Amino acid sequence: MISRAKDRVRFPARFQLVAAMNPCPCGYLGEPSGKCSCTPDMVQRYRNKLSGPLLDRIDLHLTVAREATALNPALKPGDDTATAALLVADARERQHKRQGCANAFLDLPGLRKHCTLSTIDETWLETACERLTLSLRSAHRLLKVARTLADLEQVDGITRGHLAEALQYRPTSS
Numbered sequence: 001m002i003s004r005a006k007d008r009v010r011f012p013a014r015f016q017l018v019a020a021m022n023p024c025p026c027g028y029l030g031e032p033s034g035k036c037s038c039t040p041d042m043v044q045r046y047r048n049k050l051s052g053p054l055l056d057r058i059d060l061h062l063t064v065a066r067e068a069t070a071l072n073p074a075l076k077p078g079d080d081t082a083t084a085a086l087l088v089a090d091a092r093e094r095q096h097k098r099q100g101c102a103n104a105f106l107d108l109p110g111l112r113k114h115c116t117l118s119t120i121d122e123t124w125l126e127t128a129c130e131r132l133t134l135s136l137r138s139a140h141r142l143l144k145v146a147r148t149l150a151d152l153e154q155v156d157g158i159t160r161g162h163l164a165e166a167l168q169y170r171p172t173s174s
């Protein structure tokens with residue numbers, strides 16, 4: 001809702017954000033070519049352009065290799081698009097059958113009901129969140145990602161492996 005002077009406008013705001021950025025100002029950081037000449041300070045300043053609270057709201061952070069490598073199927077075999085689409089459709093169906101909505105839209109009571117952890121995993125997650133100084137919002141989003149990973153595997157319970165994988169997708173340095 002945006003209010004200016006006498007007017008108020010409500011914009012639709014339920015959307016999925018997909019964004020990309022370079023790892024450093026020149027874009028070559030981490031490449032074996034050694035082309036990147038950015039200093040750690042330059043890299044930090046570049047990344048600080050995105051605020052922590054904004055990054056906090058992006059659930060999956062992934063480092064993607066340069067196209068030439070990423071597109072070579074011989075290097076890293078994965079599911080093709082059609083197979084991936086089927087897995088996603090199955091996972092979404094599981095979510096709707098279980099709770100009537102996608103995991104992303106679970107509210108707090110729904111989260112408590114459908115993202116239960118064993119006591120030992122709960123303690124593990126709490127420790128991880130403290131060590132990484134994750135906000136409560138981050139922890140909730142992480143649980144939803146873990147729930148989705150379990151759904152993609154057609155598994156009822158969230159395991160330590162799902163939690164650890166979900167944790168990998170959180171932003172690392174901020």
Ligand SMILES: [Zn+2]
Binds near residue numbers: 024026027028029036
């Ligand atoms: Zn660079």
